Amino acid sequence: MYESAVRLSPQATKTSGEMDKPLISRRLVDSDGSLAEAPSEAPKVGILGSGDFARSLATRLVGSGFGVVVGSRNPKRMAGLFPSAAQVTFQEEAVGSPEVIFVAMFREHYSSLCSLSSQLAGKILVDVSNPTEQEHLQHRESNAEYLASLFPTCSVVKAFNVISAWTLQSGPRDGNRQVPICSDQPEAKRTVSEMVHAMGFTPVDMGSLVSAREVEAMPLRLLPGWKVPALLTLGLLVFFYAYNFVRDVLHPYLQEGKNKFYKLPVSVVNTTLPCVAYVLLSLVYLPGVLAAALQLRRGTKYRRFPDWLDHWLQHRKQIGLLSFFCAALHALYSFCLPLRRSHRYDLVNLAVKQVLANKSHLWVEEEVWRMEIYVSLGVLALGTLSLLAVTSLPSIANSLNWREFSFVQSTLGFVALVLSTLHTLTYGWTRAFEESRYKFYLPPTFTLTLLVPCVVILARGLFLLPCVSRRLSKIRRGWEKDGAIKFTLPMDHTLAQKTSHV
Numbered sequence: 001m002y003e004s005a006v007r008l009s010p011q012a013t014k015t016s017g018e019m020d021k022p023l024i025s026r027r028l029v030d031s032d033g034s035l036a037e038a039p040s041e042a043p044k045v046g047i048l049g050s051g052d053f054a055r056s057l058a059t060r061l062v063g064s065g066f067g068v069v070v071g072s073r074n075p076k077r078m079a080g081l082f083p084s085a086a087q088v089t090f091q092e093e094a095v096g097s098p099e100v101i102f103v104a105m106f107r108e109h110y111s112s113l114c115s116l117s118s119q120l121a122g123k124i125l126v127d128v129s130n131p132t133e134q135e136h137l138q139h140r141e142s143n144a145e146y147l148a149s150l151f152p153t154c155s156v157v158k159a160f161n162v163i164s165a166w167t168l169q170s171g172p173r174d175g176n177r178q179v180p181i182c183s184d185q186p187e188a189k190r191t192v193s194e195m196v197h198a199m200g201f202t203p204v205d206m207g208s209l210v211s212a213r214e215v216e217a218m219p220l221r222l223l224p225g226w227k228v229p230a231l232l233t234l235g236l237l238v239f240f241y242a243y244n245f246v247r248d249v250l251h252p253y254l255q256e257g258k259n260k261f262y263k264l265p266v267s268v269v270n271t272t273l274p275c276v277a278y279v280l281l282s283l284v285y286l287p288g289v290l291a292a293a294l295q296l297r298r299g300t301k302y303r304r305f306p307d308w309l310d311h312w313l314q315h316r317k318q319i320g321l322l323s324f325f326c327a328a329l330h331a332l333y334s335f336c337l338p339l340r341r342s343h344r345y346d347l348v349n350l351a352v353k354q355v356l357a358n359k360s361h362l363w364v365e366e367e368v369w370r371m372e373i374y375v376s377l378g379v380l381a382l383g384t385l386s387l388l389a390v391t392s393l394p395s396i397a398n399s400l401n402w403r404e405f406s407f408v409q410s411t412l413g414f415v416a417l418v419l420s421t422l423h424t425l426t427y428g429w430t431r432a433f434e435e436s437r438y439k440f441y442l443p444p445t446f447t448l449t450l451l452v453p454c455v456v457i458l459a460r461g462l463f464l465l466p467c468v469s470r471r472l473s474k475i476r477r478g479w480e481k482d483g484a485i486k487f488t489l490p491m492d493h494t495l496a497q498k499t500s501h502v
């Protein structure tokens with residue numbers, strides 16, 4: 001991704017022939033004394049505002065090879081918060097050199113920039129703002145159109161509003177991170193699209209600036225990341241609880257007249273929680289497998305995944321954390337099983353039965369081993385999952401580089417899935433094959449949960465086969481099935497985006 005930053009260098013933009021002026025005018029780099037010390041090769045980008053978004057943007061731009069100059073009303077106070085490679089200065093000094101200037105301020109302060117309008121003339125202004133729900137309803141005209149009306153001599157581009165400051169700083173990790181872009185000036189739009197690309201995001205052409213209203217509505221419209229995973233978890237909880245209720249409580253009551261309703265608070269819950277945790281965990285690793293399979297079939301990584309898969313890939317963190325939550329509760333419930341009075345009565349009754357049957361030593365070697373092993377595997381699985389949960393805390397995630405983070409999330413997470421599967425299999429043992437375990441023809445609960453995890457594990461095994469893994473890694477390095485690597489001109493790229501993103 002980062003190599004596309006090269007396209008932004010003055011020489012490269014010139015060769016495209018369609019731009020009559022280079023993105024970075026070298027004249028400005030040395031005309032102003034204060035700018036001379038900045039690396040003269042890096043394309044310069046300006047940012048107005050020094051808030052959260054400005055800081056993340058500056059970090060990301062510096063990391064993607066751009067020179068950054070930040071314009072603030074109070075540069076002295078703010079400079080310490082920015083990466084040292086970014087230059088923080090007064091607004092009027094900051095806007096002199098760059099051709100592209102991000103306006104990282106709220107709408108109500110746009111008019112305070114009017115004093116800069118002569119210096120801003122002819123430049124590209126990027127509007128990143130997000131209105132609140134009320135503001136969106138209140139103003140007919142989008143923030144970007146408002147900015148364009150204040151600065152008629154500038155090219156205004158709407159972009160980045162859908163990306164949070166946090167994502168911007170940490171970089172896009174999973175799925176596609178799309179940045180919708182619109183503008184009335186195609187040149188300006190293309191320049192910003194290439195910057196989006198160089199920063200590791202995927203630009204999506206949304207047409208002219210009238211679309212800005214729609215683009216500004218996007219973050220308002222999107223579901224908060226937790227809603228779908230939480231509903232999924234709730235659905236699974238209800239399903240498994242009902243299933244276990246029928247098997248463990250209703251069946252003995254109807255068939256044998258036994259009252260087992262005491263199982264509702266602990267026992268049935270502790271059969272439900274682990275099943276939900278286990279299914280959720282497999283649903284975290286299933287989309288990665290589907291994505292890889294899709295890339296293998298298409299023979300390219302340059303086509304967008306279907307929306308449902310994209311959405312799923314982006315919700316894995318929440319699904320994973322909910323899985324961890326259920327698994328942790330399952331462990332706590334498991335520790336409580338022997339504390340219950342019902343358990344003590346069961347033990348005493350068993351002892352009495354033994355005495356009456358004149359047996360002195362109850363010890364089933366197979367049962368002992370089975371339990372020792374499945375409890376140990378469960379503890380290991382939960383321990384591994386807690387590592388994943390800990391590294392998903394932003395402060396810890398930020399202290400890891402992406403390879404370390406991927407190792408924990410992708411490799412150790414998969415190990416946790418395998419350990420959970422072994423835990424479930426050793427717990428289940430031969431029960432899936434015993435007729436007495438089928439209540440109302442319903443198989444034991446754990447058998448229902450094994451399907452998806454086993455498919456995921458088999459598929460990951462398949463991807464490890466040399467021929468498959470070689471092809472997959474070739475595709476992920478940019479190789480395409482039909483012919484050599486395609487070089488798309490910026491123009492082709494925006495066209496391709498347009499057709500594939502409808």
Ligand SMILES: Cc1cc2nc3c(=O)[nH]c(=O)nc-3n(C[C@H](O)[C@H](O)[C@H](O)COP(=O)(O)OP(=O)(O)OC[C@H]3O[C@@H](n4cnc5c(N)ncnc54)[C@H](O)[C@@H]3O)c2cc1C
Nearest residue numbers: 284285288316317320321324385388389392409410413476
């Ligand atoms: C408790 C818990 C906490 C979680 N916290 C987070 C979190 O904080 N953030 C988060 O994003 N997810 C989180 N998750 C979700 C999950 O761990 C991650 O999404 C994980 O990266 C998924 O791994 P994956 O291997 O399925 O997918 P991916 O890492 O997307 O990879 C899919 C497949 O492609 C391969 N692959 C990927 N990229 C390349 C490449 N460039 N070259 C070659 N092969 C490649 C992988 O090896 C894998 O086989 C969490 C999950 C749990 C259980």
Ligand SMILES: NC(=O)C1=CN([C@@H]2O[C@H](COP(=O)(O)OP(=O)(O)OC[C@H]3O[C@@H](n4cnc5c(N)ncnc54)[C@H](OP(=O)(O)O)[C@@H]3O)[C@@H](O)[C@H]2O)C=CC1
Nearest residue numbers: 049050051052053072073104105106109129130161164165
């Ligand atoms: N935070 C986020 O995750 C996202 C933010 N955005 C958008 O980015 C823009 C900035 O957001 P954010 O960085 O969070 O907000 P902040 O409040 O943190 O920053 C706003 C900045 O505006 C500058 N500013 C310039 N003129 C004025 C003025 N007259 N009064 C007050 N402030 C002024 C200030 O910088 P200084 O004092 O140096 O001049 C201030 O730091 C907003 O439009 C927001 O919708 C978009 C997507 C995500």
Ligand code: HEM
Nearest residue numbers: 271274275277278327331334378379381382420424445446
């Ligand atoms: C400290 C960690 C763990 C301990 C002590 C533990 C213990 C147990 C126990 C005692 C049972 C039997 C429950 C019963 O008798 O009803 C069980 C079943 C099960 N556990 Fe765990 N477990 C742990 C972690 C996990 C994890 C991390 C997962 C998966 C994410 C998991 C998934 C399951 C499943 C699917 C079952 C079968 C449930 C059923 O169908 O009855 N366990 N575990």
Ligand SMILES: [Cu+2]
Nearest residue numbers: 197202302493
């Ligand atoms: Cu691309």
Ligand SMILES: [Fe+3]
Nearest residue numbers: 223224225228
């Ligand atoms: Fe969502």
